[in-house]
Amino acid sequence: WMVPSSLxxxxxxxxxQAIAQSAVTKLLDLKLAHIGINAADEGEAHQIAQFFExxxxxxxxxxxxxxxxxxxxxxxxxPYLGEKGHIAIxxxxxERAMTYLEKRGVAFNQASIVRRPNGLIQAVYFQKETGGFAIHLVRKD
Known part of the structure; x- marks a missing residue:
């Protein structure tokens, strides 16, 4: 049903395979959500936020x-996870994205899982940093 029988x-x-991969990409809808910056303290965080404003x-x-x-x-x-900060996707x-990414070799930091009251995962970090940044998935509504 996903592909023409002639193929x-x-x-x-x-x-x-290309059609199936396209379907998975659309289903997961992975997008850049935000960039996280690790400030040294609350005062520096306010200065950084003031700059962006x-x-x-x-x-x-x-x-x-x-x-x-x-x-x-x-x-x-x-400072939190990530030497330089984090990238949220x-x-x-x-849950579905985690399963897909685990098959691609990504390991998750199970201790970082944040759940919604209904039990669904709201956020989870990758085990490894990339370029000094922690990477995490976040559920979008």
Missing amino acids: IQEGRFDEI TVFGFEARENPSSIFSDTYVETLKS STPNV
Whole structure:
């Protein structure tokens, strides 16, 4: 049902694989959600957020552990995972994305899992950093 039967009959498996990969890509809908910056302390976090608000007009929204500059930049009030910070990738289904990425060799930091009250995973970090950045998946609504 996903591919024309002629592709199967003709053994055009490269094309079938490309169609299947395209479907998976659309299903996972992986997108850059935001970049996280590890500030040394709360004062530095406010300075960074003020910079993004002054220069780009990204309104600062503070929460207990960080300050979001619009939805683009999250400045943490104290260093967290990632030597330089983190990169958040959104997906509508974190569990499905984890299964897919595990098959591609990605290991997840199980201790970093944050769950919603309904039990679904809201966020999870990769085990390894990339270029000094922690990578995490985050559920988008």
